[in-house]
Amino acid sequence: MSVRPGAKLVTDFIAANRVAVFSTTTCPFCSRAKGLLNIIGVKFADMSLDTVPSDTVADVRAEMKKLSGQRTVPQIFIDQKSIGGYSELQEANMTGALQAILNRQ
Numbered sequence: 001m002s003v004r005p006g007a008k009l010v011t012d013f014i015a016a017n018r019v020a021v022f023s024t025t026t027c028p029f030c031s032r033a034k035g036l037l038n039i040i041g042v043k044f045a046d047m048s049l050d051t052v053p054s055d056t057v058a059d060v061r062a063e064m065k066k067l068s069g070q071r072t073v074p075q076i077f078i079d080q081k082s083i084g085g086y087s088e089l090q091e092a093n094m095t096g097a098l099q100a101i102l103n104r105q
């Protein structure tokens with residue numbers, strides 16, 4: 001079976017970027033997540049789903065759901081592992097789990 005283009009877009013993006021964020025431009029939780037990453041000085045790559053071709057975006061969303069179990073945005077991946085969305089990012093930042101993950105090498 002051939003790899004679906006949307007699935008490859010997701011897996012290539014999270015493989016190429018240690019901290020990878022999937023977002024949409026109008027999503028308040030996405031702005032909060034990216035704002036938090038900026039405030040704490042974490043560099044990240046952002047893929048806005050608004051820039052994904054319309055015939056591919058359903059595939060992208062399906063792949064994100066497969067990898068994270070979530071269908072909402074934002075979705076944050078670190079080292080190709082799902083961290084969750086904004087709530088989970090904020091929680092991980094408060095507990096120190098985020099820093100522990102980022103300090104890992």
Ligand SMILES: N[C@@H](CCC(=O)N[C@@H](CS)C(=O)NCC(=O)O)C(=O)O
Nearest residue numbers: 027028029030072073074085086087
């Ligand atoms: N608990 C999630 C909430 C994210 C959320 O509700 N995102 C909205 C956009 S801002 C969404 O994806 N809504 C579409 C849906 O629920 O299917 C988080 O903290 O990231």
